[in-house]
Amino acid sequence: MSDRLSYLFEKQLLQESSAKEKLELLTLMADQANEQQTESLLADHWDAFDADRDQKEPVFQPGQGEEILNSILTAHIYPAQATAKPVRLWPRIFVAAAVILLIFGVYFYTHTSSVNDDLKKTAYTNDIAPGKNGATLTLSNGQKIIITDAHAGNIAKQSGVKISKTADGRIIYELIDKNSGSNEFNTLSSARGEQTQVRLPDGSIVFLNAESSLKYPTSFARLKQRAVFLTGEGYFEVAKDQAHPFIVTTTNQKVEVLGTHFNINAYPGQASSKTTLIEGKVTVTGKQDVVILTPNEQAVTTTGKTRVKQVNTSNYTAWLDGKFSFDDKTFEETMSEIGRWYDLDIVYEHGIPEEELIGDAFRNQNISFVLRLLDVAEIDYKLDAARRKLTINGKKNRK
Template identity: 30%
Template sequence: MSIKITNELLKRYADNQCTSEEKIYVELWYNKYTQSKQAKVSDVEKLNSINHQIWTGINQGIHRRPNSRFTFLKAAAAITVLVSISFAIYQFNNDANKHTSIAKSNFVSGKVKAQVMVASNSSIVYGNSDVKSMMSELSGTEEMSITTQIGEEYHAVLTDGSEIWLNANSEIVIPANFNETYRDLKLKKGEAYFKVAKDKTKPFRVFAAKTKIEALGTEFNVNYYSGNKGVKAFLIEGSISVSKKDGQSLVKPNQLYEGDDVTGASSITEVEKPETQYAWKTGYFEYSNTPLNEILEDLSRWYNFSFEISPIYKNKTLTGKIARKQPFSEVLAILEFSGIKYRKEGVHLALIP
């Protein structure tokens, strides 16, 4: 079978829609030209044309209406061929000043790690078995705290069989009397996902600021980062009740509870894309018309950087998904594809007009 290199074929390659045979052929074609020391003007023109077409396609995808199927992952897939083509053009022109490359970054993605402290003794843990055994040794008024730093996450199994996942820059406290009358935990800061073992005789209660969240056997996510007005609780399955001084609310699956610690107000809303509320637990960043400032807050806790945003992006929102294990250079490339300009200085990122 004869395969011709066309703009349409390379666009399919960028969208990861090629057959395995076409994929191999495109890569062989690309290697042939990148290894060549000379190239015809027509080759350069073809590559420039293809490069322009794919960039245009990506920009059109990004600026579609909010329910567009274009995602961060699709853009990330296109990055591979765009970088390859841009690099080939650079080789052919032999002119570094005309070469536009995707910015590299020394920002490092996170890892599975936490600090566990009992009284004045602390230790670094990497697995969940350490926490379960340490909990069984608590006595009296002792408490155990599990803390993740920026760029860390952690999963632990508790003595009752319940599981918790801690997001970056989070802290949870477990008392010695956990699993006696109640199964009480305190989320001091950050975000945690709970998968509660069923036990109707011992309610599972999470305290965060002025809010109490109670469950018997369910899965839910609690967000209490410092940038929030108050506690956010999202229910995946089962049921939870959320209590504050002024009343109690029952939350159903796919509903998000949001409290305001300043005004005392609270609300419950249906979430159209539930996975966006706990994507971090499954290894992704996922957003749906999310304000750019919130996205950068989220990313900065994982990649450990500070940032500032030009007022021009005040109302900017993004929709998409990208794996947390991806290097930050891919995140920067996606921002660039979205029409966002930036300047990177060390571990500081500035979004500029």
């Protein structure tokens, strides 16, 4: 028996749980190892709830329980480090679904309306679809190519390099004449709600997150250094070349490598620029200092000063796997990431909440699913899809 599960369950019944404790409780309840204890706790509380209920109509109609419980347990708001497990439904499915809804205040359904009516209420009538693959390629002559509109195959040829697009939207640079090439640059840009991937002429692969851009030479053939310029966020898998260092320059950092994997987050307006190392070794140069990173370290540059800290790198590369990870990030960083992916302006009506959100969510879901994270954290907000605006009002007032 898990004493922690019982403790967290009772604390939630008293409405005294923090957002982190709520997420921990949900994770423990979904674990098959705690099935018997969870069923007992739910059944005991259901008996008290059912005895006090004035309404004679059943809370759930036959056939609704499995659908309701699965919708809750697949909300993807469990901590990122927890291993996803297939959920085997408890025998007393209606009890489990009803009490989970009750104690967490997630009222997907009311006692008097039909499932379809309540589903409409839950899904938000002004929902917003997630972002998608897409980008704009600007050639050295100023020509712009909208990647989503371009057909798969060859799309351009410059400086001894053939540029093509794959069927899944990736951009490929292929060196066809190493003796050719001039000092020309291309720029690949992703708008808000877009992400893309490019293979550079040297074989290095770069993934661009939403609202980011990468400027790079059309060919590295005659260059001593492989220098590129990043705005926003990019993940780099650098091809090894001992003779030609690979250098990424952002507003606050210069990252130099010979061959490695790392993530850089350097959006304009952010307080800090962050380089996170997954494998290999990199040198990060700020305006005041130089640091060397080893795997699982992050260089954070703020107002010219760079510090190094140990991190869980999966929190900073989750976007490559189609997920948001909110652990170890400020509330503002979390909401900015959501805003860029859903092309949504975030407005703070009464300042930025101090609440630190935790857990993860899938990026292929509509915004309504992701905003459940705010519900769990008891943050009051208003979504206006027509104006693509999310207003954060602050912590909900408990009555």
